[in-house]
Amino acid sequence: MTDDAYLFLVGDPATPLGASVAVVKDLGCLEMPAVRAWLDAHGVTAASPGVRLLPPEETGAIPDDAEKLPVPLTDEELSRLRHALMPGALVRVEDELLAYRDCAGERDALLARAAAVGVPPHRIVELTGEDAGTVASATRGQGRPSDPVPQQG
Numbered sequence: 001m002t003d004d005a006y007l008f009l010v011g012d013p014a015t016p017l018g019a020s021v022a023v024v025k026d027l028g029c030l031e032m033p034a035v036r037a038w039l040d041a042h043g044v045t046a047a048s049p050g051v052r053l054l055p056p057e058e059t060g061a062i063p064d065d066a067e068k069l070p071v072p073l074t075d076e077e078l079s080r081l082r083h084a085l086m087p088g089a090l091v092r093v094e095d096e097l098l099a100y101r102d103c104a105g106e107r108d109a110l111l112a113r114a115a116a117v118g119v120p121p122h123r124i125v126e127l128t129g130e131d132a133g134t135v136a137s138a139t140r141g142q143g144r145p146s147d148p149v150p151q152q153g
Contacts, residue, residue, distance in 0.1 A: 004070035005081060006059045007035065009042060010050050017061060018052030019084040027053075029071040038069045055081050108138040115139035 007029075010017060021027065029035050030046050044051050053071075054062060055078055062068055073081065083091045107130070114124050115138075124135050 003056055004059075005053055005055050005073045005078065006062060006068045007038070007071050008052055008054070008062050008066045008068035009044065010052055010066070013049035015052075018054045018058075019081055020049065021046045021051050021053055023084045024053060024077065024081050027071075027073065027077055029073065029077075032071075035069065035071060042067055053081055055085070058085075111135055111138035 007021070008018065021030070027046075039045060039051070055073075059068075083094065086094070111124055111128070111130070111134075115121065119127075121132070121135050121139060124130070124139065125132050128135070
């Protein structure tokens with residue numbers, strides 16, 4: 001396995017291997033002189049249907065005789081590539097997981113902010129569904145010290 005994604009050519013555009021560069025969109029690597037030279041050498045453009053892209057973990061599927069070029073992708077570009085290769089249901093679930101991560105990553109700050117403006121800890125527990133211990137830990141030093149956090153049971 002390599003750390004680079006690969007651009008490669010397929011002889012038949014109906015081949016299901018890889019993602020079309022046009023589907024992934026806005027790839028910074030397409031501006032690299034080496035990539036432009038590779039495309040020119042093969043008489044294709046990035047929009048050509050036979051130009052495909054695979055993420056690092058799948059490059060072993062590229063046929064040995066295929067013309068290929070390693071290309072660096074940003075994390076965001078790699079995520080778009082992986083989504084382009086997934087069935088729709090998996091993409092939706094991954095999007096939900098990313099939204100959860102983004103929300104959960106701000107959890108402690110949100111809990112502390114709620115306590116700082118006066119939301120009682122027991123109400124934070126009710127509204128968020130978070131464990132009372134989690135709320136107590138995140139809100140320590142916020143709100144009124146006389147507000148106990150009830151234990152759920």
